[in-house]
Every structure is written in C-alpha cells, then in structure tokens.
Amino acid sequence: MSENGDQPLLEVRHLKQYFPVKAGVVFDRTVAHVHAVDDVSFDLDEGQTLGLVGESGCGKTTLSRSLLRLIEPTDGSVAFQGNDVSHLSARRLRPLRREMQMVFQDPFASLNPRKRIAQIVGAPLRLHGTPRDEIADRVRGLLERVGLQKEHLNRFPHEFSGGQRQRIGIARALALEPKLILLDEPVSALDVSVQAQIINLLDDLQDDLGLTYMFVAHDLSVVRHVSDRIAVMYLGKLMEVSPAEELYTKAIHPYTEALLGAVPVPDPRENRARKRVAVTGEPPNPIDPPSGCVFHPRCPHATDVCREVEPPLVRYANGHLAACHHPQQVSSQEVRVAERSDQSPLSAGEELPQAS
C-alpha cells in the first residue's frame, strides 16, 4: 500500500534476478549464481519520481530491465496498476508495454545509425498500429515537444550532439504516451551544461504529461534534483529508501553516508571543511555475497550481529526505510517506535535495531 492509500502505479515485491554462472567442458553445469537483484520491494506512485542510486554492479540496471521484463525475473512480482506483469504471456504483455518505456544511458549506442530521425521516433507508433498518415504529424509534434525542429526529421543520428540524441531518445519513449518511463542514467554521458538542459526538459515533461519516472543514477548529486523518493541499492539489495530531501540531511544507512561523503563538492572551502566518511575497499563479488548485512565488510560501524543477521528494512518517521542494525542520525525515541517494514527481504532476520 502506498502512503496516501491509493494504489501505487508500480508495486514491486520480493523481486529476484539471478544469473547462472556456467562451467564445464562438454556440458555446462551451473556452478553458482550472480545475485544481481536479491529480493527488492518498493512502490512507485503515479506522477512521482523514484531515484535509484548505486555503484556499478549493484544491480540497478538489471532491476530496471526486469521491471520491463526485458529479462525474465527469477522470482517475485511486479504489479503495474494492480496487474501482475511478471507472469503475463508475451501477447498479454504487449498492450502494457505501451505504458512503460525506457530511455538509455548511451545516446550513441541506443539509436540505429542507419535510420533517419523520423523513422526512429516513428518506429514505436508503427509497431503499435498507428495509421500511416498520422505518424508524420505525431513525430513532428514529438520532436517539437523535446526541443528539436522539423528540419531534423530527415537527418541521421551521427549528425547530432549527445544532448540532442538524448532528446531523440526521449521523443521515442514518449511516442506511445506512456505512464511510466525508466531513465537509465540519462545524463551520465553528457557534458554538465547539457545535463542541466535535459534534466529541465524531463521536469517539464513530467509536469505537462503527468509522467511517472524511475531515474537510475550512479551518484547522489543528479537524483537530488529530480526525485521525490530515493532508493539506495548495494549488491542487489535496497539499503535505504527515503523522501528525497531527507536523505541528504538525515542519511540513516552508513552506506548512504559513505556515498554522500564520496561525492566531491564543487566548492573548495566547503570541501576542505567537510568531514568525510571514507569507505575502504571495493564492492564484493555478487556471486558470493557476504553473510548478514552485505555492506558489513566495508562498514565502519559493523559488529557481530551485522556479520550474522541480515537486517530487515525498518520503517522510521516519514516513510523513511533503512536496512541497518546500527542506524545513524536517529534518536533512541525514533528507534523505539520504528517497525519492521513489509518490504523487508524474506531472508532478513527479526532483530530490530536497539535503542541505545
């Protein structure tokens, strides 16, 4: 259930995505699994933006792909407007695909270099049976919507800069009037001055068309400007889910603190003054994730319980969730009233954090 009691647009429960690791000379045997997404649950309300943040290899891209069923999830359910899409047949899935679109990170790789812009943006319309004579008009309208001109219609992708290509990718995603757009690092490949243009465009589109976004990013600076809620992911699991602004003033999970501390601030004096939590080491191998809390080998606060028991997602005030045995920046009063969230992974222990 979402906070305001309405049905969320997207409801994800215990989603798992494992990839087999094969070995063998004649016959491939599955020797292990990569735990790319390991029991993730969250809700996304209509018209909202969820920022999904994590380092490379944490499973954020895999998660967005299994939501769209570009890959088949191993286990768990994804409900879109209350309909479970994780078990639909390909044919039944098709009409729902219109509602969920994706914008990719690399605008150089995601546009066919041999097709003209009009064909690229018109392709989804053609595939979903829009009458031919309407397509040209619609495409022109879409390009205008994203800030391109009609003289661009007959050009090829290589004639555009990175920012313009990303606009084309956005126009294509908008073609079928979707409700939900998954943005997979949409500005990471762009120059800073162009990033701001694209973020502002996405913001305008959301206001005008009532879109719902899931915005995937690898650091916390860009998502701050677009998100209503932010989820922090590490090694296939959600560490913390928080109202966007609160995450920056009151990070509960030590990993979030570390991520915030690692981002260099473009301000020399503040940089010198800032106390930073340094994380040592690198993310462990997702084939053999650590026991208990997956962050414990790198965590400065880790104790025995972290090595043994996987922490459940605990709900604090304002719907702020965190999976940590030693929550930071919360008072003992807040810890006492906190309760286990039903979005906790099934394998998580019963222990709630102790008030000190």
Place this chain on the structure above:
Amino acid sequence: MRDLHVSFRTEEGVIQAVDGVSFSLQRGEVLAVVGESGSGKSVTVGTLMGLTRSPNAKFEGEAWLRTAQDGDGREGLELINASDQQLRRVRGEEIAMIFQDPMTSLNPVQRVGDQIIEQIQAHRDLGDAEARTRAIEMLDRVGIPRAAERARSYPHEFSGGMRQRAMIAMAFSCEPDVLIADEPTTALDVTIQAQILRQIIEMREESNAGVILVTHDLGVVAEVADRIAVMYGGQIVEHGTIDELFYDPQHPYTWGLLGSIARVDRDRPDRLPAISGLPPSLANPPEGCRFRPRCPHAFDACRQLPDLEHRGGRSSDHVDRCFLSDEQKRTVREVDGHVGLMGAGATS
C-alpha cells in the same frame, strides 16, 4: 607552454582544435584543465606527449619541459618540435600519463607486474630482480593488497579501481617530473574515485611532480587542484587559482559551468540553471568571442576576440577573455544569485 595552436585537416575542413593556449606548471603543483567535450583539453595535453602527431595535424607554438632558469643541471627540452626519439625518452621517464580507461591502456595479454617492469627497464638500468622488487614496491605503495601476488595477475583480473591504481604505479615508477592525468576517475564509482584521487595526491606529495589534471568534473577540481584553466572552443577563457575561479569567477562561461552543476550539498532549486545552446563547431568557430552565441550578456564588442589578460579579480595572475567591465560583471552576478558560488559565503 606558449601559444599552442593545433589544427587537423579533415574531410569537413580544417579543425582548429587548440587555438593559442599558454600555461605553465610548477613542480608539486596541480593544474586542472576544465572544459566540455570538444573544448580541446585532451588535445592540448596529448600534444605535450606527442600523442596527437599525425600527417594531417599541424602544430604551432612551443612547450618547454624545464626552462633554462630551472637550474637543476638538466637541459630544457622543447616538446612540440622534438624528434620522435627524444620524445620517447621523455615519455614515462619525465612525463607520465594516466588515461580515463585503464583497460585500454594496459596490455591485456601481459601480466601487470611485467608491464611495470618493462617500463622501469626501458628507462632505468636495472636487472630483472631489482626491477621486479621496484615494481612490487610501487604496487604496494598505491594500495594494492598482496602486491607480490597481484603483480602476476592479468589486467582483466583487476577491478576498474585496481587497474587505475596499477596505472598510477606505472606512471610514478620512474619518478616523472610531470604527470598528466586525463579524466583519471571518470570511469570509476564515486567511492573508488575518492580513493584514487587521494592516491594521486599522495604520490604527488612524495615525488613532488607537477600534475596536469584534465577533467570535466568541478567537484574533483575543487578537491585537488591548485590552479584551474577553463577551456572553451579551443581556448583558455579563464585561468586563476582555485579560490579565484570558484569565488570570483570572471567569465560568463565559468559562471554557467558553476551554476549548472547538480550538487549533492545544496537544496534543490526549482530549475537547474542551464547554459543554452551547444558548444561551438571547431571547424567553423564563431567570429569574435567563442562563447558569444551562447552568452546571455554578449554585446557589440564581443564580435572581436578578447585577449586572455588580467581584467577583473584581485591578483594579476587571474586572467580571462571577457569584455564585460568589472562593474557590469558585479551587477550581473548580484542579479543572478545562482551564478558561481556568490551566495555561498564568498566575501566579494
């Protein structure tokens, strides 16, 4: 480096990639070269190493490694017109370079340790055992655990951060005078990026090398640089110390850059201030000031190309290419509160 011009002949005409760039670098200093893609920053530093030499490239200007006044007994060398042989001696020995993507700059079929040994033996008269000891010592110093063992690994067995550490070990193995780091942390995760930056700075302090850091990330710059050169359209548009650039920026492009960064430590503004338009084409640069077509403050004088000279700002080493008067700049910055870090505790 004095008045460097680099142009490339291509099918679309002559591309003026670098157009009159001058700077100097002291020992132990970190100079950041900042700009967007296509601003000419990578070509500028690549030219120092002779990496941009090709039949259709044309170079003018000069770049001296050590000037005569340096007085440490070694002769200066002019790099732009140096022979390939001279350059080969300099590379690795006196100027070392770290690239953005360590996977493409390490040899995938040679053990990491062997690559460092090869580098050491190319420049130092050391036996195999001594060179190996030195290579392992270097790997250990850049924070690679179990260095002796990891020296026998191949690059693909290393993570991105470890590869970049190995590159740093290799770069510092011959104690260079100058280290050029071209976007060294762009391909890495933030937590690893912080570790690698600290490593570069530590190694610089130990070896007293001058570092040229090429990047588009002003956060990284704020963390490590002493001076900044902002490049736009093949030219330096503003150059000064880190505090001057961040707290008293003079050029509208610098204002735009500082304003349009999404920041982790600031409340979310309603709209992110964006610089409109696109970077200029280097084949056909705009007449006069390169930034004029995108500049909201452009006026008639901007049809002439402004020189890079001291105009506003307090120290005479703070130079920029903008015709706006000191007065006008102050007014503009006060009106647009978002420009630079004016609201963030600057004193001016």
